[in-house]
Amino acid sequence: MIISSLSRTTWTFLSLIVILSLLQKNQIYVHGFPTETCSSRDRKYTHNGVCCYMCPPGYRVESHCQLNLDDSSCKPCPQGYFQGDWNSQTDCFRVNLCNKSHEHVAEEANKDGTSDNTCACDVGYEYSGSGERCRKAALTVIVTPRSHITDVTTTNALSSSSWSWFWSSSSLLPSPTPKTGSKVSTGDSSKLTIHILVALLCSFIFFVILGLALWRYRKKIRVCIKQQENRKQIGKACIFAHMFS
Incomplete structure (x- = not known):
């Protein structure tokens, strides 16, 4: 027993x-x-054979746990330092000042110490080399062909203005015909029509007045010629009569 x-x-x-x-x-x-x-995937870590819980972002480990599966003592990161993930570090990382040549802070770090500054190169510079320093970017020339529609519109605008001026000066030429496929706006076509009508009307009035003046002048000349023939002499008043007889 x-x-x-x-x-x-x-x-x-x-x-x-x-x-x-x-x-x-x-x-x-x-x-x-x-x-x-005890794994980092479960936000745990091992210290001296004891499994401790990690500190959250923005904090660092001040003292490790003494009992298994216990919380470590955490302390917030001071200003200018950060911890971006759950960690077992006793120190925080210093925030990047982005003070390299031709470099600036593109996005500031969070005030709670959970992120770092985001740096970027100045305009005209880019990161290159293993040191990640900003160097002058290579000059790139991009040639963009002019649009076919833009060219046609510009050409039509110029031709429309040219035709309007030409028709305001002369009314004896045929009506201009736009090229096939060109775009002429309604406003331009109406203006062109008005110019044509005004030119035709002015021409008609001019020829009517000129015809009346010639007809009246020719009548006076015939009367003058008969008077001078009766007097058997040609006076100064009818010196141009023979040109129209």
Whole structure:
């Protein structure tokens, strides 16, 4: 009986030692499968054989945990420093000042210490080389062909204005015909029509007045010629009569 009780006590003690050793290794196995792990994927880390929880972004570890699966003591990052992820670091990273040559801060870091400054090169410069320094960008010339529609519109505008001026000066030429496929606006066509009508009307009035004047003048000349023939002499008043007889 004594021997059996001692053997049971021994086995119990050995089992406790095995369990404690597994705990120190941060995992307990049941039927060959782990039931608890200490991994960064679970926001945990191992320190001196003890599994501790990480500190959140914007904080650093001030002191590690002493008990398994316990929280570490975290402290916020000071101004000008940051931690962008869950971490087990005892120090924060210094914020990038973006003070290299031809470099500036494109986006400022968060005030809670959870992000870094975003840097960018000045206009006309780009990052190059292993040092990530800003160097003058290569000159790139982009040639964009002029649009066919733009050319046609410009040509039509010039031709329309030219025709309008020409028709305001002369009414004896045929009506201009736009090229096939060109675009002439309604306003331009109406203006051109008005110019044509005004020119035709002015021409008609001019020829009517000129015809009446010639007819009246010719009548007076005939009368003058008859008077001079009766007097057997040609006076100065009818000196141009022979030109129209």
